[in-house]
Amino acid sequence: MSAAAGTFAAVFASLYVAHSVGDHWVQTSAQSAAKGRPGWVGRLADTRHVATLTLTKLVVLVPVGLLLGLHLSVWGLVAGLGVDAVTHWWADRRSTLAWLADLVGSGGFYRMGAPRPGHDDNPSLGTGAYVLDQSAHHLFLLVGALLIALV
Structure with a gap:
């Protein structure tokens, strides 16, 4: 297995677990109830949810990366977590x-x-x-993990 493949596998597993925790444990009931509402109320609730979700992913991924000695670039993290955050926000607006x-x-x-x-x-x-x-969300976790592993 190549180093990139191993990095991808570890990153994807980490993001998958962090996604589940962030989407179901960290997201507040208020964010969940409001994020699909029209207008700024919904947009802001969705933004707060995606911010805490992305932070959860970083909190899980960084220690895994350090413990496993993964070579993760800042640009890869920005690209991968950025794509994931934008697509998560878009999907969670519900009407989209x-x-x-x-x-x-x-x-x-x-x-x-x-x-x-x-x-x-x-x-x-x-x-x-x-x-x-x-x-x-899982599809874009895969895209994000690929970006993190390859950039």
């Missing part, structure tokens, strides 16, 4: 991901399991929107 799901013919899946408008009759994480949200 719903638009993409509709565009590719997955709008029905996106809305699967969602509460009916005006009702709270399915309070669960088991929705199509959640699955597509996490899948999009």
Whole structure:
């Protein structure tokens, strides 16, 4: 295995774990509830969420990099975490991901399991929107890990 492949594997694993922690433990209930709202209320809540999420990824990745002796460049970290942060913010605005799901013919899946408008009759994480949200984040974690490993 090449050094870049090993670095990529360690970076991706670190980002994946940090993503799960940052998206589910560090994100506040207020950020989660507001980040998809229209206007500046939603934009600012989403920005606060992505800031703490990105910080969580750094807090996990830097010690892993030091302990494993990974050669991570500042530019690679900026590029990889930057792409991840921008795409995470975009997807978490909710209307943007719903638009993409509709565009590719997955709008029905996106809305699967969602509460009916005006009702709270399915309070669960088991929705199509959640699955597509996490899948999009995982794709860009991969892109971010590649940038971090290769730049």
